[in-house]
Amino acid sequence: MQPIKDIIICGGTHGNELTGVYLAKKHNWLLANPAAAALCRRYLDRDLNRCFALSELKSRKNSSGELTRAKEINLLLGKKGTKTAPDLILDIHNTTANMGITLILSSKDPALLAISKVIATEFKDVRIYLQPESREESPYLGTVAKRDICIEAGPQPHGTLNAELFFKVERIVFRFLELVEAWNNGILPKIGNKIEVFAEIRNIDYPRDAKGNITAMVHPALQGRDFCKLKAGMPVFMGFDGKEILWQGKVCYPAFINEAAYYENGVAMALTLPAKDA
Amino acid sequence: MQPIKDIIICGGTHGNELTGVYLAKKHNWLLANPAAAALCRRYLDRDLNRCFALSELKSRKNSSGELTRAKEINLLLGKKGTKTAPDLILDIHNTTANMGITLILSSKDPALLAISKVIATEFKDVRIYLQPESREESPYLGTVAKRDICIEAGPQPHGTLNAELFFKVERIVFRFLELVEAWNNGILPKIGNKIEVFAEIRNIDYPRDAKGNITAMVHPALQGRDFCKLKAGMPVFMGFDGKEILWQGKVCYPAFINEAAYYENGVAMALTLPAKDA
Numbered sequence: 080m081q082p083i084k085d086i087i088i089c090g091g092t093h094g095n096e097l098t099g100v101y102l103a104k105k106h107n108w109l110l111a112n113p114a115a116a117a118l119c120r121r122y123l124d125r126d127l128n129r130c131f132a133l134s135e136l137k138s139r140k141n142s143s144g145e146l147t148r149a150k151e152i153n154l155l156l157g158k159k160g161t162k163t164a165p166d167l168i169l170d171i172h173n174t175t176a177n178m179g180i181t182l183i184l185s186s187k188d189p190a191l192l193a194i195s196k197v198i199a200t201e202f203k204d205v206r207i208y209l210q211p212e213s214r215e216e217s218p219y220l221g222t223v224a225k226r227d228i229c230i231e232a233g234p235q236p237h238g239t240l241n242a243e244l245f246f247k248v249e250r251i252v253f254r255f256l257e258l259v260e261a262w263n264n265g266i267l268p269k270i271g272n273k274i275e276v277f278a279e280i281r282n283i284d285y286p287r288d289a290k291g292n293i294t295a296m297v298h299p300a301l302q303g304r305d306f307c308k309l310k311a312g313m314p315v316f317m318g319f320d321g322k323e324i325l326w327q328g329k330v331c332y333p334a335f336i337n338e339a340a341y342y343e344n345g346v347a348m349a350l351t352l353p354a355k356d357a
Numbered sequence: 358m359q360p361i362k363d364i365i366i367c368g369g370t371h372g373n374e375l376t377g378v379y380l381a382k383k384h385n386w387l388l389a390n391p392a393a394a395a396l397c398r399r400y401l402d403r404d405l406n407r408c409f410a411l412s413e414l415k416s417r418k419n420s421s422g423e424l425t426r427a428k429e430i431n432l433l434l435g436k437k438g439t440k441t442a443p444d445l446i447l448d449i450h451n452t453t454a455n456m457g458i459t460l461i462l463s464s465k466d467p468a469l470l471a472i473s474k475v476i477a478t479e480f481k482d483v484r485i486y487l488q489p490e491s492r493e494e495s496p497y498l499g500t501v502a503k504r505d506i507c508i509e510a511g512p513q514p515h516g517t518l519n520a521e522l523f524f525k526v527e528r529i530v531f532r533f534l535e536l537v538e539a540w541n542n543g544i545l546p547k548i549g550n551k552i553e554v555f556a557e558i559r560n561i562d563y564p565r566d567a568k569g570n571i572t573a574m575v576h577p578a579l580q581g582r583d584f585c586k587l588k589a590g591m592p593v594f595m596g597f598d599g600k601e602i603l604w605q606g607k608v609c610y611p612a613f614i615n616e617a618a619y620y621e622n623g624v625a626m627a628l629t630l631p632a633k634d635a
Contacts, residue, residue, distance in 0.1 A: 104570075105597050119621065175514040236453040236514035238617035242574040242595045292382075296520040317520045319383050339516035343397065 082263040083166045083190060083226070087156055088252060090171040091116045092128045092220050093340070095237040098248050099171030105249075111170075111220060112148060119238050121340055128170075129218040133160055152223065159223040160215060167191075168224035169255065171248060174233035175339045176348075177303040179204030180251060183229040185212040185221065191228055194258040196270035202251060206306055208334065209278040209354050228255075234303075237339055277306060277332055278354035284345040286316055286324065294318055297337045297347060305334045306351075316347070360541040361444045361468060361504070365434055366530060368449040369394045370406050370498050371618070373515040376526050377449030383527075387434075389448075389498060390426060397516050399618055406448075407496040411438055430501065437501040438493060445469075446502040447533065449526060452511035453617045454626075455581040457482030458529060461507040463490040463499065469506055472536040474548035476529060483529070484584055486612065487556040487632050506533075512581070515617055555584060555610055556632035562623040564594055564602065572596055575615045575625060583612045584629075594625070 088108040090099020094115025103110040110116060112127045124144030130136075135146065136153050157163035174181075180202065182195045187209065199205040208231075214222050221227025232248050235241045261267040285293040295316035301309070309315070309331050316324040331350040335341060338348075366386040368377020372393025381388040388394060390405045402422030408414075413424065414431045435441035452459075458480065460473045465487065477483040486509075492500050499505025510526050513519045539545040563571040573594035579587070587593070587609050594602040609628040613619060616626075 101597060175517055234514075236512075236617050237516070238620065239453055239615050240574040241577075241580065241615075243577045243580075245574060245597075246599065296518040296523060299519075299521045302519065302521075319379060319523070321524065337517050337519075339514050342516065 080190070081166070083259050084263075085157075085165045086167045086169070086256065086259065087165045087224065088169045088171070089220070092170055093121045093126075093172060093237075095119045095121050096171075096173035096235075097238065097240045098173050098232050098235065098245050101240060101245065102171060102249055102252070109152070111152060112145065114144075114148070121237070128220050131159065131220050131222055132216045132218045134216065135218075149220075152220065156223050165224040166226065167259070168221045168227040169252060170219075170221045170227065170229045171252070172229055172231045173235045173237065173244075174231050174335060175236060176305050176335045176337060177234045178231055178305045178334055179206060179233070180247065181206045181208050181231040181233075181334070183208045183210055183231060185210055185214070185217065185219065185227055185229075187211070188226050190259075190262050191226055192276070193267055193270070194255060194262060195228070196274045197258055197268055198251060198254060199274045200270055201254065202247070205251070207274065207276045208351065209276055211278075276354040277334065277351035279334075280331065280350045280352055282341075282346040282349050285342070285347040286318070293342070295322075295324060298323065301333070302337060305336050306332050309333055309350075358468070359444070361537050362541075363435075363443045364445045364447070364534065364537065365443045365502065366447045366449070367498070370448055371399045371404075371450060371515075373397050373399050374449075374451035374513075375516065375518045376451050376510050376513065376523050379518060379523065380449060380527055380530070387430070389430060390423065392422075392426070399515070406498050409437065409498050409500055410494045410496045412494065413496070427498075430498065434501050443502040444504065445537070446499045446505040447530060448497075448499045448505065448507045449530070450507055450509045451513045451515065451522075452509050452613060453514060454583050454613045454615060455512045456509055456583045456612055457484060457511070458525065459484045459486050459509040459511075459612070461486045461488055461509060463488055463492070463495065463497065463505055463507075465489070466504050468537075468540050469504055470554070471545055471548070472533060472540060473506070474552045475536055475546055476532060477552045478548055479532065480525070480529060485552065485554045486629065487554055489556075554632040555612065555629035557612075558609065558628045558630055560613075560619075560624040560627050563620070563625045564596070571620070573600075573602060576601065579611070580615060583614050584610050587611055587628075 090103035092111040094112045100116045127145040130149035195207045286295040295318040298314040298317045300314045314323050315326045333348040336348045367389045368381035370389040372390045378394045405423040408427035473485045564573040573596040576592040576595045578592045593604045611626040614626040
């Protein structure tokens with residue numbers, strides 16, 4: 080297997096997720112969306128982290144705002160889907176959900192899985208999250224590289240900095256780089272299957288009325304309980320009228336519960352299950 | 358004393374503070390900034406809650422965005438500083454700071470102080486906060502009325518809803534209205550001085566570099582400790598380099614610690630002291 084050498088670390092893909100913005104500034108990493116960061120907004124025209132599908136990057140149509148920036152980043156880093164693309168991108172995000180440090184992998188890449196498992200044994204509240212993507216048409220920034228990992232840190236209100244989270248993410252990034260080196264040299268500690276990997280199944284939306292307005296909130300009993308077991312009969316939502324909505328589906332482990340940025344995307348939470356063979 | 362009869366309840370003065378937005382929608386209260394609420398942003402052009410100084414409302418210069426809306430609200434409610442102004446405005450806000458339910462009074466109005474003290478004995482985590490304003494030139498929406506109270510509910514990331522907080526604020530608003538009635542009828546329970554009132558002294562900013570960029574975060578030991586005692590020698594900030602900055606001022610009780618919306622205003626926290634004779 081080829082060694083992982085050319086590594087890009089970036090933050091501020093969403094301009095109001097301040098852990099990555101300020102880590103990028105501190106270490107001269109790639110600040111992905113400086114225009115949005117300057118206004119402390121997730122994005123200006125459209126979500127930069129939905130602009131990296133190969134067909135969009137290659138499109139010759141006039142682009143503006145975030146799509147222009149995506150094309151710029153793609154050229155800067157060495158072009159998605161080509162030999163000159165980076166070996167690895169680490170992209171730092173925040174979430175308002177109580178997800179601790181969640182390492183999101185877009186494939187079952189053996190190197191990243193093995194390294195992430197070491198991280199999960201060394202740091203508290205670290206979880207591994209598998210969100211398999213068809214790489215070429217995936218819109219995420221990380222997919223410019225041959226492999227990528229997204230570091231989600233929460234809970235943190237967007238537009239704020241939590242000092243503890245800031246230094247924890249910083250330590251994890253530097254430890255990750257050491258472990259990549261260990262992997263390259265064939266001396267990465269083996270962890271086996273004792274670390275749970277959560278695989279994303281699907282998203283569910285808030286209950287909404289005919290006009291698309293939400294009619295319920297995350298239930299207090301579910302709020303903050305990311306990665307905990309949800310079984311049929313347990314409460315999921317509470318209407319503005321106080322009525323409880325109970326889970327009627329199969330057992331699952333929700334994450335991204337009550338993420339601020341996903342209200343507009345029709346996502347109240349993502350459902351996951353323990354991954355097999357990960 | 359005149360009875361308090363004409364009462365306006367409003368939410369969504371900041372469009373991303375969702376407790377007030379959705380309570381206003383549920384009960385047909387005044388949704389103060391619907392344009393910002395539609396985009397889930399604090400404001401579009403400028404902060405609506407800084408548009409209500411009498412000189413601005415009376416200005417004949419062309420206005421746009423939030424100032425136009427402020428003039429509209431002023432006319433709708435009966436004009437600031439006149440007899441037809443409402444007797445009372447209750448304006449519902451959220452904060453990312455760990456402030457529980459904070460009832461902010463803009464004066465030592467005897468009725469509102471007495472009612473707030475009853476609320477503070479009946480509900481958990483309610484605090485009374487005095488922010489004396491010269492009413493005429495105060496820019497806050499509430500000052501359109503003869504008296505006003507701002508209900509700050511936190512901690513809640515902007516752009517999200519916490520169901521527990523939603524129903525708690527709803528219960529407090531309805532209880533407040535009952536207690537106004539009791540006050541009008543001279544049967545409000547007397548609480549005396551056993552409830553602490555915190556008076557705002559001044560705001561302090563984050564440490565910043567010559568370009569105005571912040572160079573430190575709220576210290577982990579202070580994060581979430583709103584209304585707790587801060588003494589000389591206790592940590593206040595932590596630099597991005599990990600260096601601690603200790604408090605060198607007099608004893609105080611910080612609030613609005615790490616409020617997202619105040620980064621751009623140069624406010625890391627507000628300092629308060631127990632009010633005398635309140």
